[in-house]
Amino acid sequence: MLGAPSLQGVWALVVDDEADARELVATLLQQCGAKVTSVGSAEEALAVLEAGEHGQRPDVMVSDVSMPDVDGYELMRQVRELAPRWVAESRGCTHCLWPLD
Numbered sequence: 001m002l003g004a005p006s007l008q009g010v011w012a013l014v015v016d017d018e019a020d021a022r023e024l025v026a027t028l029l030q031q032c033g034a035k036v037t038s039v040g041s042a043e044e045a046l047a048v049l050e051a052g053e054h055g056q057r058p059d060v061m062v063s064d065v066s067m068p069d070v071d072g073y074e075l076m077r078q079v080r081e082l083a084p085r086w087v088a089e090s091r092g093c094t095h096c097l098w099p100l101d
Contacts, residue, residue, distance in 0.1 A: 013058035
């Protein structure tokens, strides 16, 4: 992607219940060089965060805030409870990008 920042070496977790939106965000991040894991629910996101991969967790999480069952704000509250050190503060967006380290 011309003029886009390099996200080489960044692992992004994309969380959105709408497949089209999830695929769009994932594609944009991948075009910038990020490794992307995409999931369709907060429950799946928490499973990825808890399991990690090779002792690592995603560097950032991009989440829809308007999802059924558990919305993006509640997901962030749950992530904070599990590991406050992963999280930096973020507010007021429809797809929030949260650094997890």
